[in-house]
Amino acid sequence: MPETSAPADAALEWAIGRGLGALADKMGIEWVEFTPERCIARMPVEGNTQPVGLLHGGAYVVIGETMGSMHANYHAGPGRLAVGIDINATHTRSATEGWVTAVCTPIHLGRSLTVHEIAISDEQGRRCSTVRITNMVKDR
Template structure:
C-alpha cells in the first residue's frame, strides 16, 4: 500500500462524528479529484430544502481530504477559509460533491467543490483554502 492509499483508507475509516451523522461517504479519492455524496434527507432546513450549512459540511470535507492528500506524508492541511454560493435547492435524493485543485502550493492550497443533485444540476459551488503545515516532529532528544 502506498502512502496515498494509507491516507485514503484512514480517511474513509475515520470520517468523524459529524460526517457520519450527516451520511457523508467518500466515493473517489485521489490528489486530483475527491468525490463524495450526502443524502438530502436528514440534512434539511425547516422548509424541507437541503440546509446550506450541510452543503458546506460536504464541501469542507471533500476539500480538506483533497488538501490532505496533496500535502504529503510529512505535512498536514488545515482549513483557513471557505465560501459557498447556493444556486438551487435540493429536496430529496443524494447530492454529490467533486473537489478539484485550483492551486496546490508548498504552504497553501485551494480547491473548488461543485455540488450537484441527482439530475446533475449544480446546487452549490464552494471554494476552500487550506494552510499546509509541517507535522510536529515530537520532542527532541536531549544531547
C-alpha cells in the same frame, strides 16, 4: 507530498483509512472516488434539511470542507497538516430529496497553500452549490 502518479486505489485507501470525521459520518457522507487529481463524495438530503425541507446551506459547506480538507491533507503528505483558513459557498439551487454529489477539484496545490473548488449537484445533475476552500499546509 504523495506521488501524483500513485494508483487511485491507494489514494482511496488512504482516505478511507483516515476517516471522514464524526460530523461527516453523522451526515451520511460517503466517498465515491478519491485520486490525486480529484475526489467525489455523496450525501443524502434526508436528515440534513432545514425545517422547510431544503438541504441546509451549512450541509453543502460541511461536505465541501470535508472534501477540500481531506484532499489538501493528502497533498500535504506525511508529517504535514492542512488546516482550513477560508471557505465560501454560493448556493444556486435547492435539493429536496435523494442525494447530492460533490466533485472536489484542486485549483492550486502549493507547498504552503491549497485551494479547492467543490461543485455540488442534485441527482438530475443540476448544480446546487459551489464551495471554495483554502487550506494552509504546515508541519505537524
